[in-house]
Amino acid sequence: MIYANHWVARKIHESFPQQALLRHHPPPRQEFFNQLQDSARARGFTIDTRSNKALADSLDRAVDPQDPLVNRLLRVMATMAMSNALYFSTGACPQDQCYHYGN
Incomplete structure (x- = not known):
């Protein structure tokens, strides 16, 4: 689209x-991306924010099979970082x- x-x-x-x-x-607002990256890192994931594609790919890989809520929360944080x-x-x-x- x-x-x-x-x-x-x-x-x-x-x-x-x-x-x-x-x-x-x-x-996006970098301070929110910093929080997203810190939160992901605390769970063992790396989030690449250099482009929208890199961000989407990183979020797709940030899955904890033991806790599906982790990916959902990271996606909410990424959405909150976006500018209107x-x-x-x-x-x-x-x-x-x-x-x-x-x-």
Whole structure:
């Protein structure tokens, strides 16, 4: 879905470079990612936050068969670290700030 949204936004931006209304997700709040990584490390897992794909893969591997709640809590912490989506006009935002986290 993110991939499809990316291409639709790109087409809209090409058609209306100065007046397209788009949305993006700024990078997550690092202090919350630090808490997530510390909590995962305490349970023997490593969480990679360099990109959305790396984060998803890390969370998929952070499974404790003895305690399924661990993965669920780590995912809640990851979600809480994410920034809310922001809407912006392409004419008012530098292009380097027009991307989702991980792209």
